[in-house]
Amino acid sequence: MKYDNLAIKIAVEVNKVGGSSFYVGGYVRDDILGIPNKDIDIEIHNIEPNVLENILKQFGNIEKRTVGNNFGIYNINRFNLDISLPRKEMAIGKGHKDFDIIVDPYLSLKESAKRRDFTTNALMKNILTGEIIDYYGGLDDLKKGIIRHIDDNTFAEDPLRVLRACQFAARFDFDIATETIELCKNMDISTLPKERVAGELTKALIKGNKPSIFFNSLYEMKQTEWFKEVFDLKDVKQDTVYHPEGDVYEHTMSVIDEASTLFPTGIDNPDRYLPFMLSALCHDFGKLNTTKINNKGRICAINHEKTGIPLANDFLDRIYNNKGFTRYVDNMIEFHMKAHSCFNNKAKIKSTNLLFDKLLYPTDFIHLAYADSIGHNIQKLDNKQFNMFLGKAMRENEFLINRYFNYKDRKSQPHITANNLIELGLKPSPLYKEILNKSWNLHLKGVNKENVLKQVADTLNGQDKRVLLDLINQKELLESNEINDLEILL
DSSP states (O other), rough: OOTTHHHHHHHHHHHHHTTTTEEEEEHHHHHHHOOOOOOEEEEEEOOHHHHHHHHGGGGEEEEEEEEEEEEEEEEETTEEEEEEEEEEEEEOSSTTTTEEEOTTTOOHHHHHHTHHHHHSSOOOOETTOOOOOOOSSSSHHHHEEOOOSSSSHHHHTTTTTHHHHHHHEEEHHHEHHHHHHHHHOOOOOTTSSSHHHHHHHHHHHHHSSSHHHHHHHHHHHTTOOOHHHHHTTTTOOTTTOTTTOOOOHHHHHHHHHHTTTTTTTTOOOOGGHHHHHHHHHHHTTTTTHEEEETTTOOOOOOOOOHHHHHHHHHHHHHHHHHHHHHHHHHHHHHHHHHHHHHTTTTTTHHHHHHHHHHHOHHHHHHHHHHHHOOOOGGGSSOHHHHHHHHHHHHHHHHOOOOOHHHHHHHHHHHOOHHHHHHHOOOOOTTHHHHHHHHHHHHHHTOOHHHHHHHHHHHOOOOHHHHHHHHHHHSSSSOOOOOOOOGGGOO
């Protein structure tokens, strides 16, 4: 890491005055696993706070964060290092923040590590010697792939650790120790601030190797209240021809796992990773209220995409309350079935052009469609079934990508602009918006620019129609690619 040299320099100065310096927490865990981690935590033992401050000032201006009644965490400006003194935490209430925190520079290494939540997060690494210090079996748990709490009493003091256990399990594809699951069953997470819940869910969705583990673990712990809409999908049956993996919950879990693999090449903007994953999570919420058996004896969920939007909104508002996320997810849910129907029905280019024009992020939409098509629990499929679903998903994906390029090409072709209306002699009015909207739709359908306005005129009524036809007959349309701000209204 680029900050290792600075950490070593600090450790050398600390050593000169009798102190010791250790990498701690997730940085040590991830270093052992070979996972890059930009968040570096350093813990300094056996020196007074003022001595540490004087050392750190040699390397730049320092920022101090209060821990309890003391300055316990330091950061050197411009460097992504958190440097702390050892501390003890004692619960003084039932809430997530109800702790009395005491900074103790001379706390033993073992006691300092004990305050951490899981054995794999309690590992320490001496900065100067490279020695790994492991008091609670973290190395063995890393090797076996287990998330295990350290101490019953200290762990139970912080209900957020229930979600953290599930989040870590999802990130690393680890199992949670049976004793940890049992302890979590009896912890109350209802009082957690939604921001902290959102934080753990976010990590599970965008950092998770298998995000489904987050929800499966919570279900095993009987901790479902924050994610009611997700767990309500359990036992909502599906047609086994299209969904041999099982109920809607099983399908949703498979979809989010597939969706998480699409980040490197699929979603081109990191700011959209989370809303994309939330779309995958929420896309079938509507099946809860629409699933029934039709007159042919088949299970169906007609219009589930429409009825799912209010449920998704309730879920997103409760946890994130982010209008941008909600707008993104609503758009993806509303149209997600169109991807499959366009492919299955071999829709004409004009139909897919109109579809893509309604989407906020067409490429994200295509990737969601792929995750939805391939979202089957592989373990429940034989080779024939798997190859069938994979082949269909790939053909659908190719179809949508090709149509998207057709759409982009059509958008770039000459089309009616507000300037053209002005050139015709049409006075600016609210009619502009209607004409431009209808013109644009006809353009996407493949109608030549010269014929667009005549067709638009036929859609108007009364005086508006007569005025527009008279103007068209009097003046020849000018070829222009100039884009006017009024087109934003489309």
